[in-house]
Amino acid sequence: MIEVLSSAALATVQDAGRKGSLRWGVGTSGAMDNLALAAGNLMLGNDPNAAAIEVPVFPFKVRFDEDCAFALTGADCAARLDDTPLMPWWVHQAHAGQVLTLGLPQGGAQRGSRAMLCVAGGVDVPEVLGSRSTQLRGAFGGHEGRALRRGDVLRAGRAGETCRTHFGLVPPSLTLPLQVDGLPAVRVLPAAEYLGFEKSSRDAFWAGEWKITAQSDRYGYRLEGEPLQPVAPMEIRSHGIVPGVIQVPHSGQPIIQMRDAQPSGGYPKFGTVIEADLWRLGQAPIGSRIRFVEVGWAEAVAALDETEAWLGKVSRVVELHRSAPQRN
Structure with missing residues (x-):
């Protein structure tokens, strides 16, 4: 269980988006940074489309009420677990009672604008029209169809399970610069x-x-x-x-x-x-x-192939790390 300790942060639960509903006048929603979502989930052994918490305004705080592995991707948000600074684009382990704080880097300089907080098993909220994404205009999906607020409690799909942690990735803003x-x-x-x-x-x-x-x-x-x-x-x-x-x-x-x-x-x-x-x-x-x-069209398709290839490399790196012997 994860309890939100922040108010007015405009954070929402998002997955890869709601596909196939445009014909009924329902927009896609979904993570604003789909690569950050997919990479964070892959690092945790989740489905790449699993739901996570998208945080566009800082500071943002949550408390873990159970042991839970999590990954931070997207914006560099000067994260701390209790008083310990955390690496961005990294997999971490939280224990029951610990508080995660996402804030602006020292001096206010910020790389990126949205952080993704992915948790082991994904954020467990009901599917609506095939997606767990929050649709703010329609007030459905996600957690009660709205932005998260203080006191909200969310469940992680695999809270308490052992998960390989303490490894990370070079973000796509550095590996795929433009x-x-x-x-x-x-x-x-x-x-x-x-x-x-x-x-x-x-x-x-x-x-x-x-x-x-x-x-x-x-x-x-x-x-x-x-x-x-x-x-x-x-x-x-x-x-x-x-x-x-x-x-x-x-x-x-x-x-x-x-x-x-x-x-x-x-x-x-x-x-x-x-x-x-x-x-x-x-x-x-x-x-x-x-x-x-x-x-042109050919360049657009090639660019999509490039991002998919990057995610393929992420999957291979994660698999290598998970298959390596555990150090004592």
Whole structure:
């Protein structure tokens, strides 16, 4: 059992997302950083899609009421177990009564924006439409369909079991880096209405820096930069959208649909952040600046193959560690 000791941290229970329900108007939800979720679960011997706690605001505290192995991935959050500092991207062992605190690194500098707390066996909450992810807008899934708050108690699927600990990984931000002119970058496929925008706007989109504004959350990232101007006013019917789609409202300032995005919308579609880079976007802090890189379909597929290959290496490293003789 894990008891939440924090309030107003906006932490939620998330797994890999709710697949196959867009046809009924139900969004995907799921972890904003799917690589951090999958890697943390693999290190614990869980299913890669097992539910975990996603923490976007620090400090965040939980108390373990039973012995439990856990992994911390995603943002570097200056974690401590009682008074002991913990390594990020590492597997640790908690004993009953110990308190885990996630906070900002000293000086406030932060690498990444969301931490994933994975536990042995996954966070045990009921499945809704095939997923344990929290759907905040619909108020279902996760823990009572809402963000976690002080006093909430969650169960770990394999609390009390022995698990190999004290090993970790180099995070994908270091092994799969992608930057343009020193800024984090994500790759984008041009979308249906791309050519409906002025060439100067299309060029500016790729050449400029874009700020992630304070009006950004799990539903969408609102960007600030040079406005994107259409060749002529566009009025289109609402149509299906998915996480990663970049829409352009009348203001000309793009909105990137994120994991809690609604399943339809009527703004013109300028581009789509490729699936392989959504984790990069999910870790971009509010107020930071990002760049975009234009790619084609073949490059998008190759990028997805690269992330899957990285997870394959994680699985092999974990298996080697688990098969090695236990040191006394």
